Amino acid sequence: MIPNLKNKLKAMSSNSPLHNPDAGNLERPVHEQTAYTENDGSLDTYEPIYKSINNGNKVDTDRKTVGCNERMEDFGGQAIIGAYGSFIRKRTIYGKSTIYGSVNLSDLWASSFSDNRWWTRLDRDICIQDIVLLDTETTGLAGGTGTYPFLIGIGYFTDNGLVIEQYLMRDFDEEYPMLLAVLDVLKNFRVLVTFNGKAFDWPLLESRFVYSRLRPLYWEDSHLDLLHVARRLWGNFLESCSLVSIEDKILKQQRKNDIPGQLIPKIYFDYLETRKTDAMKQVIKHNEWDIAALAALLIHISKLYKNPIGYANPHELLSIAKELERNHRIQEASECYKCCIDTAVIHSLKVDAKKRFAYLRKRHDGPEEAMNLWEELAGEEGSMLIFPLVEMAKYLEHGKKDYKKALECTERAIQLASRLRNNGDYNNGSSKLRDELFTRKRRLLKKIERSIEQWG
Template identity: 35%
Template structure:
């Protein structure tokens, strides 16, 4: 596979070396047979001129070898590339959500802000989102299939998937390049479509998909300011809510556990580059059918996940979205909603957490930390006591609640005897579990800190 990748990179010619805003020089086009046999390329075509402001509608032509897969050749003014466009009716259901729910869910996504919202250089963009919330037709979903990892010049998006709601349909457009010389045309087509959207939705697109697209725009001579969307990356709220509930926060896991989507015979994303390099070698499009399907499911799931978060922020919990049953997810969802400003939606969930009889210590600690920050000391102490009791009963080596209670009684109520009792209980709990592995250094520091605290409290108690 590395040999194919090296040949692919050599095929990029001088496309990636152009300065920002310049028209790329001509590049050599190799056929799949030439890649396989190492034959020399023919004469290089003339470089396409940069698109003008008045774009003609790209012409589409059927290709016999691609027709069984619904893929057509697009002739853009900047060159050629392959395209598969699939339209799903608005009544289409992907897992537990139907796309008809998007109209009600989209406006609530305006609650995203801070770390959950990536904005351009204009700091007023967050306020703009509140004043002009998303509407069903100005949100673009994006997912790439690339030749490798990272956002460097050597990583090329060979398939560019975008999707959006148009009329009564959800449109999935998947562009594919047959060789590096077609990348510019694929990006030019994307550039033509971006101005009609204000919002971008991705999954891990903050650090991967969108930076890579931006770098490819620059390398292909389109500049660095092609489009500056309000960017919603759903990986981050997914981790916030489901970090300790799901085995992982990969999109495929979130699909199964929370969206009711179960992929059948799906191609792992890590195998997509290999399928593409195989296509470059022999020109047979059949292996890429699975890549198209994998990317299509990603695009459908992005829309379903956007609906899910929209319902959460709109307060549709218990109606369009089931109430979380696991304590960890219950408290995390409530705290995330509160952070997003959806206080009315968060309060019933946090109230439910307070009413639980049994929960892991981490649940009580997380909510107590919130109460402490708000100055709700009575509520925080009540939760810390629940957490400390749960840790002692289950033997879980969680000393956070004991330490918080020790500090509370030492510094706020000046009840040194209580502070000393909780410090000693914390040390006893910590010593019940032998030190092992990489945690040795951190655990030893915690134990040493507890012993130091106990010594100080003993001296205080003696003085009093």
């Protein structure tokens, strides 16, 4: 049907090496990390549907799958063998007293984890028993049906601490039993917590469930993607909201000998080829750290939202105040704004907080309550801000009916606007704004004239 197929195939392979065998950096020595984990294989929080056999060394002789004999690699976990095939499950427990960077895991149990739907934006308040943490390692970042999550990390909280369960398929034929087991764990929980899981991990897993004809779970409004929360909290001052950058800058945790994420697909493919486990163990460690970081991040964030005055820095205070305001928690928002204004060192942050606080006061307490803040903003040495002058003019004109002072403010604003224009800032000194100011000025002059006619 295809003439000289063999020759043509040969020609193709020499012309286009599709696979780059360069994987040198995978061979570097591995340093075991043991700092803060306690290993306890006996804990069982759910009834597994598979009979478990300790260690991967024993292999069910009835298994028909080709290649199972080669799969005796030791990952420090259990080989689970069930009706549909086998896979590896590794369970690691981070005790309650574990410290991860600046986070103490015990805080989670110490503080009552409640009243949080306002910042999680989920459909209900969550408690720690509801939560399952999830992170996957995949054969690629492109998505689509040919991308496989080969390692699925799950975390949940028990009285013993944070339990991390990692499910590894040692080859593609182990995907189905692995997914069955993962689904079996996930369905015990009400809230899914991930980092970038809405865009990546969950759609990918969902696609695998559909492919395997397993009914996927629907999280919808009970999926908390911490990336989104992190962006709201830190987006205005962290350059990157990646998990690595947050761990470094916020949680103050540096991973030692962590592998770069982009190498992971290659390491897995390499493992499939060679069955060498060294690099894979690092991938498993990486995934474990990701789950631990996810837990630490959740704890840290909820602590910030629970008691912002006590824990949050000025940047965070502003973000939290905004979130509170969005939820109509005006009293708490005001406190956060005040605290931010009092503690902020960076000028622009202070101005931003004052501005927002002033608008909040104007809306909720009436314009006269915001006057102090407008005056502060406008009166600062070298201030180039127009909006406080405009706001002052509005209140003076319509509220206090003090047209003269209103005119003063308006004229100051006009002066500022033309100065900005002269400096080339056509944005803040736009002609539209200037026209508005002139309209106000004309109206004020008319009003002053009329009041002089009336009284004078």
